Amino acid sequence: MNREIVEAFTQLAKEKKIEKDKIAFILEDVFRTLVKKKYGDDAEFDIIVNMERGDIEIYLMKDIVDVVKDPLRQVSLEKAKEVDPTLELGEKFVEKIELKDFGLRLISQAKQLFIQRLSEFERDSIMREYEQHKGEILIGEVYQIYTGKDGKPEVVFLMHNKNELILPRSEMIPDEKYRKNESLRVLVKDVKPPNPRDERRGGGNPQIIVSRADPQFLVKLFELEIPEVYDGVVVIKNVARIPGKKSKVAVASTDERVDPVGACVGMKGVRIHSIVKELNNENIDVIAYSDDPAIFVARALQPAKPKGVEIDREKRRAIVYVPPEEVSAAVGTDGINVKLASELTEYDIEIVSTEGEKKDVQRIVRLSDLKDQIGEEIYQRLKDAGIETNRDYLALSDENIKSILSGLQGVDDKKIKRLRNIIRKASR
Numbered sequence: 001m002n003r004e005i006v007e008a009f010t011q012l013a014k015e016k017k018i019e020k021d022k023i024a025f026i027l028e029d030v031f032r033t034l035v036k037k038k039y040g041d042d043a044e045f046d047i048i049v050n051m052e053r054g055d056i057e058i059y060l061m062k063d064i065v066d067v068v069k070d071p072l073r074q075v076s077l078e079k080a081k082e083v084d085p086t087l088e089l090g091e092k093f094v095e096k097i098e099l100k101d102f103g104l105r106l107i108s109q110a111k112q113l114f115i116q117r118l119s120e121f122e123r124d125s126i127m128r129e130y131e132q133h134k135g136e137i138l139i140g141e142v143y144q145i146y147t148g149k150d151g152k153p154e155v156v157f158l159m160h161n162k163n164e165l166i167l168p169r170s171e172m173i174p175d176e177k178y179r180k181n182e183s184l185r186v187l188v189k190d191v192k193p194p195n196p197r198d199e200r201r202g203g204g205n206p207q208i209i210v211s212r213a214d215p216q217f218l219v220k221l222f223e224l225e226i227p228e229v230y231d232g233v234v235v236i237k238n239v240a241r242i243p244g245k246k247s248k249v250a251v252a253s254t255d256e257r258v259d260p261v262g263a264c265v266g267m268k269g270v271r272i273h274s275i276v277k278e279l280n281n282e283n284i285d286v287i288a289y290s291d292d293p294a295i296f297v298a299r300a301l302q303p304a305k306p307k308g309v310e311i312d313r314e315k316r317r318a319i320v321y322v323p324p325e326e327v328s329a330a331v332g333t334d335g336i337n338v339k340l341a342s343e344l345t346e347y348d349i350e351i352v353s354t355e356g357e358k359k360d361v362q363r364i365v366r367l368s369d370l371k372d373q374i375g376e377e378i379y380q381r382l383k384d385a386g387i388e389t390n391r392d393y394l395a396l397s398d399e400n401i402k403s404i405l406s407g408l409q410g411v412d413d414k415k416i417k418r419l420r421n422i423i424r425k426a427s428r
Contacts, residue, residue, distance in 0.1 A: 021051075043061075158210070164205065165208045173280045174244040191207070218275070240344040247283070250287045253386070290392075295389055301341045304337070
């Protein structure tokens, strides 16, 4: 009888693909509850679950007395001696309990409790599994799409390893289309307990909220598509994103031989294009990070080319001077470009046209504009070293520059001094 009951319970667990040791733990917990229901909370007993034999043994400790007043907790000395003649009054008698002794009603309750414990264990396992996946990209299959009154998807349900993922509208890329049975990359954003209403009914799994709009989704795509980012050679310093429209990603290299922007964009843009395609053709600007806030702010405003930047570090404000023809590019459609640049640099950026403005503002000059004066070969060597503006150059000593340009014909101390003078003059 014990074996038949255990086998029936085990079969229920197998359907949910729960390991044997977990089944044993749940069975022990269920029958512990069962024993306490029949014999009281203070009953002394031991439960042994043997999954190899498919058997469960329950041993109940009873007090040996002269006159039995409580058969559930006491046994007479006479009966005890029939089993073990050495036993005496006041000692404990160990009685083996058969499951059939609990009766059909309690066995039925045990089955319901077992099913409940299985569901709880399954929910906890799912919670633990997806908590470990938080911030990671998974691939799910779309199986259900609910449309809102405006005709757009309100929530998309995906399946991942037979578990449901929830993609709400707030985490979708705007205007993105979804099709049943298509595979979709998503970021695990949050894992919530089951809906209390479903839990009271004995059902409901954890709510696994996923996203395609979160900036971290973009970061993880960079890690997947760009080996240098995955390996840590190129580091993502910050991300600013308006899903479906435009993103800006600031990158830096831990290896001076690796151009961080070039590594991310790839030959003919092939690397960044795969990410753009994944994001429903979202425009992505890859920005070379700089510790100099003026340089960083200027770069963050690309495609605009600022002529100068005033920085107030204390108030985290930046006034950026651009030519009239560059104002539109700096601000961007609906202010998107300057908004993202502000978010990326963490500076409040104000765009000012250079017409009529003071002329003593420290300018940012791109070395590409000085190629005719410094020479193509020197320019290329400086660019390869990550030196692209006057500020980049002037932040280094002559010895550093000489080391970078070593091996080039005609580069000596006199040439280095002349280069510095050219760049200083252009900076005024």
